[in-house]
Amino acid sequence: MMQVDLFAFGGGFASVPLMLHEVVDVRQWLDGKTFMDGIALGQVTPGPIVITATFVGYQVAGLSGAIVGTLGIFTPSLFVVLLTVPYFDRLRQSLLFRRAVRGVLATFVGLLAAVAVNFALSIAWSIPSVILAAVAFAALRLKIDVLWVVLVGAVVSILIL
């Protein structure tokens, strides 16, 4: 559990590929489907999506796991703020910093796309679930709030799947 803090690298959705790799591929704490359930729950709770770390911790080691997982994921964020506040003005002028950040941002596109593909491959697709995915995707493109997509999606799933 100690290395959970590695998660916090990208924060938010960008942290999904990192967390998935660490939790499912490397450590095999959870299977991919359980991890996806955790992400879905992370969408209906207030606050950041990285709260999925609490879910992972709980599934692995109960209450203490949840606490350690949560502290692990949030502590680096806090220290990054405390440490960079005094230097930010210089940092954002730096050409090297800007290039590195631009490169990292571009890779997140690839990371997310790959995770979407890996997730999609792990699902046993059926006609209703393809339709559900298409409708959910369309709703998200139309900027319908994620919270509603997830909640309505859960109710619809109970009825049709």
Place this chain on the structure above:
Amino acid sequence: MKPSAAKLFLAFLRLGSTAFGGPAMVAYIGRLAVEKKQWLTKESFEAGVALCQSIPGATAMQTAAYVGLRAGGPRGALAAFAGFGLPAFSLMLALSAVYREGRDLQPVVSAFRGLQVIVVALIANAALNFGRSSTRNWRDAFLAAGAAGVIVGHGSPILVIVAAAAIALLLYRGVALPEGGGHAAGVTGDAGLSLALSSWPLVPRSDLPPCFSWTAPFLPSPH
């Protein structure tokens, strides 16, 4: 008028239990800290948002920590950070427990079977949004494709990120990049913030997941 750590904690605890997702969370923090409580100036808050957007980590949580830091020093930062995160933690804890007990019940199985499908849609949507904002030339596409290849092969994303940062130092040489940070000056603490954000540069900001809002300083200027 420096608030005590306890006051910061309680204020952010309340905010944390009502702040659902999106860049809107940062707007709520601004309204609380700048307009209602006047813990810090609008300029200071905006600089903090710009900072939190360009460093790794959960942006809204970090904005809370920044406000706490400015208003009450490191103790204040910790209080605000913990207060803001606690409601999400508690709710997730409860949901995790329910999930573990009930995951074999038929309706729960059905609900999550559907939610897994929706998660695929969510992540595909995030990738698409993010791609529109940060893949603008062959260099970006090259890095994105390389990263995707490694991940589909179940390689380490952390290695990908470190390697990309190193490659980018050479790859973007001589490419004009917008100066980081400054654009976040458009952020104010009023209710119109999420509206302002969503109409801002090329990306529909409202559907940028909160984590990506730290990309804002690196998006092209609208002019």
